[in-house]
Amino acid sequence: MKVLVVIPARGGSKGIPDKNIRFLNGKPLITHTIDAALQLFDQERILVSTDSEKIQAIAEKSGLHVPFLRPSELSTDTAGSYEVILHAMEIARELEIDFDTVILLQPTSPLRTSKHLQEAMEVYEPSLDMVVSVKESDENPYYSLFEENNAGYLAKSKQGDFTRRQDCPKVYAYNGAIYIMNAKSLESQSIGSFKNIRKYVMSSEDSIDIDTPLDWKMAEFLLSEKSSH
Numbered sequence: 001m002k003v004l005v006v007i008p009a010r011g012g013s014k015g016i017p018d019k020n021i022r023f024l025n026g027k028p029l030i031t032h033t034i035d036a037a038l039q040l041f042d043q044e045r046i047l048v049s050t051d052s053e054k055i056q057a058i059a060e061k062s063g064l065h066v067p068f069l070r071p072s073e074l075s076t077d078t079a080g081s082y083e084v085i086l087h088a089m090e091i092a093r094e095l096e097i098d099f100d101t102v103i104l105l106q107p108t109s110p111l112r113t114s115k116h117l118q119e120a121m122e123v124y125e126p127s128l129d130m131v132v133s134v135k136e137s138d139e140n141p142y143y144s145l146f147e148e149n150n151a152g153y154l155a156k157s158k159q160g161d162f163t164r165r166q167d168c169p170k171v172y173a174y175n176g177a178i179y180i181m182n183a184k185s186l187e188s189q190s191i192g193s194f195k196n197i198r199k200y201v202m203s204s205e206d207s208i209d210i211d212t213p214l215d216w217k218m219a220e221f222l223l224s225e226k227s228s229h
Contacts, residue, residue: 001100001101001121001124001126002098003102003103004045004047004088004092004097004102004103005037005041005046005047005102006047006084006085006089006102006103006104007033007034007037007046007047007048007049007106007107008049008050008081008104008106008107009030009048009049009059009107010050010052010070010075010079011050011052011054011075012075012077015211015212015213016210016213016216019108019210020107021052021054021055024110024216024219024223025110025219025223025227028062029107029108029110029210030048030059030062032110033107033109033110033112034048034059034063035062036105036113036114037117038062038063038064039114040117040118043064044097045097045099046064047066047088047091047092048064049070049074049087049088050070051069051070051071051074052069053069056069068091074087081191082186082190082191085102085181085186085191086186089183089186089187100126100184101124101180101181101182101183102180102181102186103121103179103181104178104179104181105117106176106209108176108209108211109175109177109207109208109209110210110219110223111205111219111222112178112202112206113206116177116200116206117178119200120200123180123199123200124198126182128182128196128197129181129182129185129195129196130179130180130181130191130194130197130198131178131179131180131197131200132178132179132199132200133174133175133177133178133179133200133202133207134173134175134199134200134201134202135175135204135207136171136204137172137173140168140171141156142159142160142162143160143165143168144165145157145158175207175209176207177202177207178200179191205222208222
């Protein structure tokens with residue numbers, strides 16, 4: 001497996017200003033992800049895609065060379081991850097990085113470690129479009145999720161004769177921590193069109209994805225608990 005790691009880190013953040021460079025448990029948020037990646041990959045294979053000179057400087061202080069800034073059209077609220085990944089792949093080829101697999105690591109998952117990443121890579125094989133990290137969902141379409149039908153009444157999202165939630169088939173939610181993708185698949189279709197996908201399951205605690213101040217406080221608490229043991 002020849003890997004290209006892409007860490008997307010936009011400068012703008014409405015919920016938590018300067019989120020990616022704000023200190024969390026003693027170091028900038030993005031550094032948690034950079035450190036996890038550097039434990040497994042040479043720095044030449046890790047690209048931080050950012051539009052921010054501040055993020056660029058912190059990434060370089062963390063041990064990476066950041067040879068480009070993301071263009072403004074890929075740095076808006078509406079810019080998608082897929083376009084950002086394709087742009088990073090294009091830059092990687094210009095830098096003569098040989099790769100067949102792209103790993104997307106979002107800085108908002110600071111409890112994702114190199115161990116998680118290594119385990120997820122062991123699930124991946126070239127016949128797949130993607131291995132994605134997930135958490136088991138507490139909400140289940142057979143039991144506790146409902147949709148409004150044509151008559152305006154609530155009906156279970158997925159029909160099944162289950163009297164207890166634990167008897168329902170397990171369902172999973174993407175947690176945003178790890179995406180291991182086939183480079184050829186990325187070149188031929190969008191991520192949402194992938195069909196050959198396998199899961200890598202993480203705990204709910206390690207799946208914290210920072211979007212709100214409450215998420216931040218939870219991540220801070222969990223990281224401090226881990227470092228004290």
